[in-house]
Amino acid sequence: MKDGVILSIDQGTTGSTALLFDHAGQIRARAYSEFSQHYPKPGWVEHDAEEIILVTMKVIAEALRTGGILANDIQAIGITNQRETVVLWERASGKPIGRAIVWQDRRTADTCAELKAEGHTELFQRKTGLVIDPYFSATKVKWMLDNTPGLRKRAERGEICFGTIDSWLVFRLTGGKRHLTDYSNASRTLLYNIRELCWDQELLALLEIPAKMLPEVRPSSEVHGETDPQMFFGTRGIPLAGIAGDQQAALFGQACYQRGMAKNTYGTGSFVLMNTGTDAVVSQEQLLTTIAWGLGDQPVEYALEGAIFVTGAAVQWLRDGLGMIEHASETRELARSVPENEDVYFVPALAGLGAPHWDPYARGLLIGLTRGTSRGHVARAVLESMAYQTRDVIEAMERDSGITLKELRCDGGASVNSVLMQFQSDILGVKVEVPSIIETTALGAAYLAGLAVGFWESRDEIANQWDLDVRYHPRIDEAKREKLFKRWHRAVELAKGWAKD
Numbered sequence: 001m002k003d004g005v006i007l008s009i010d011q012g013t014t015g016s017t018a019l020l021f022d023h024a025g026q027i028r029a030r031a032y033s034e035f036s037q038h039y040p041k042p043g044w045v046e047h048d049a050e051e052i053i054l055v056t057m058k059v060i061a062e063a064l065r066t067g068g069i070l071a072n073d074i075q076a077i078g079i080t081n082q083r084e085t086v087v088l089w090e091r092a093s094g095k096p097i098g099r100a101i102v103w104q105d106r107r108t109a110d111t112c113a114e115l116k117a118e119g120h121t122e123l124f125q126r127k128t129g130l131v132i133d134p135y136f137s138a139t140k141v142k143w144m145l146d147n148t149p150g151l152r153k154r155a156e157r158g159e160i161c162f163g164t165i166d167s168w169l170v171f172r173l174t175g176g177k178r179h180l181t182d183y184s185n186a187s188r189t190l191l192y193n194i195r196e197l198c199w200d201q202e203l204l205a206l207l208e209i210p211a212k213m214l215p216e217v218r219p220s221s222e223v224h225g226e227t228d229p230q231m232f233f234g235t236r237g238i239p240l241a242g243i244a245g246d247q248q249a250a251l252f253g254q255a256c257y258q259r260g261m262a263k264n265t266y267g268t269g270s271f272v273l274m275n276t277g278t279d280a281v282v283s284q285e286q287l288l289t290t291i292a293w294g295l296g297d298q299p300v301e302y303a304l305e306g307a308i309f310v311t312g313a314a315v316q317w318l319r320d321g322l323g324m325i326e327h328a329s330e331t332r333e334l335a336r337s338v339p340e341n342e343d344v345y346f347v348p349a350l351a352g353l354g355a356p357h358w359d360p361y362a363r364g365l366l367i368g369l370t371r372g373t374s375r376g377h378v379a380r381a382v383l384e385s386m387a388y389q390t391r392d393v394i395e396a397m398e399r400d401s402g403i404t405l406k407e408l409r410c411d412g413g414a415s416v417n418s419v420l421m422q423f424q425s426d427i428l429g430v431k432v433e434v435p436s437i438i439e440t441t442a443l444g445a446a447y448l449a450g451l452a453v454g455f456w457e458s459r460d461e462i463a464n465q466w467d468l469d470v471r472y473h474p475r476i477d478e479a480k481r482e483k484l485f486k487r488w489h490r491a492v493e494l495a496k497g498w499a500k501d
């Protein structure tokens with residue numbers, strides 16, 4: 001077993017986590033801290049990029065302290081991050097321009113509607129693998145350039161940098177020496193040509209985004225630079241050697257290295273990714289084609305992605321919006337208190353519907369209520385909705401890729417909920433597997449960094465470390481499965497278009 005640890009920085013939407021992994025892939029120390037969310041107007045979501053740096057450095061220091069580990073013991077650093085969120089900053093001073101615009105922000109809905117009306121949908125899909133939606137970075141960058149006086153001119157002169165959160169962290173951790181991102185993050189900007197592996201000049205021109213502000217795009221696993229001692233606890237320069245968007249990092253941490261292997265991460269939303277190897281499968285089903293990773297000079301690998309906007313957030317809504325529960329974990333016992341859903345369905349379109357429906361006008365729906373409906377039914381309907389949405393995107397993936405899923409690897413907070421995991425297996429009709437480490441996002445970033453510096457030798461070595469905790473087998477028959485799923489679709493149809501006029 002090799003000495004030392006790999007530091008993984010998981011910079012997520014609601015908080016930053018620092019984890020220290022040893023050579024066995026076990027967590028030696030962990031620290032987490034939330035940071036402020038800013039909602040200046042309905043539909044707007046912003047972060048303070050400076051606060052992100054402060055909170056991230058704080059959790060790194062705390063993880064080192066609680067683990068009794070010296071910064072000098074860190075062999076390499078891996079970064080994984082909330083994707084698509086846009087930071088602009090001054091190249092010379094490293095100072096952010098305004099607040100970061102977060103992936104959930106819908107302020108550019110009209111710009112996206114115009115781009116679609118002008119007939120650009122096919123162009124963007126062919127080049128970037130994505131659909132035109134405010135979710136991605138491009139229209140957010142355009143919004144900042146359009147709405148900050150003089151900014152576009154400064155960007156044309158090369159004075160302004162754009163980056164997703166990974167770029168921002170790398171720039172600051174290297175003391176402003178490196179302005180780069182990795183393939184997986186670039187592939188979420190709606191500006192990157194995922195086939196030719198370059199920033200796409202035609203798309204940049206269409207959105208009036210100066211190329212000079214873009215980061216260099218590098219492999220997800222390679223030495224990208226070194227930490228600046230002034231920024232990083234006065235230590236020797238530590239290699240920054242792994243970068244990946246959080247969902248791709250989770251796919252890597254789940255050791256989904258073979259074509260057809262898939263994972264689902266249950267967080268605020270859920271993101272199902274299926275490895276499609278070196279094929280960039282064009283979706284006919286409104287799924288996203290995205291770069292999974294690039295390892296050193298090996299060819300990049302792709303994934304199909306189903307982005308589901310609201311899963312865990314619906315449980316938060318039960319807690320904070322309705323006050324129906326005090327803690328998310330109560331949903332398991334509540335759901336268990338009823339034998340089955342008894343026809344109560346919840347469609348969690350609280351922020352419209354993402355893949356495969358992409359209906360921004362859909363709204364949440366609870367249906368099938370009777371005098372006998374209890375909190376248990378509602379909790380059960382909320383948990384089941386996560387599993388139904390997951391099946392929706394997995395079926396679309398199977399049609400797109402021609403690959404039939406054999407099992408689904410699950411991680412993230414809600415993967416500890418046995419009622420949900422059992423139902424997920426029931427409704428998919430395949431095995432659901434939960435590994436012993438469910439922080440697979442951070443683990444994936446650590447693996448990417450460790451591979452680049454020789455801390456781990458190969459993907460085979462990593463795949464052997466993948467350790468199963470629980471395996472769920474389907475327990476309901478086909479007729480029941482289809483009956484439940486058909487009813488779910490009736491509910492989804494009712495929720496669609498609700499806020500349109």
Ligand code: G3P
Pocket residue numbers: 011012013014081082083084103245246247267268269
């Ligand atoms: O695409 C958005 C995704 O990367 C956000 O992940 O875990 O920070 O909510 P998370």
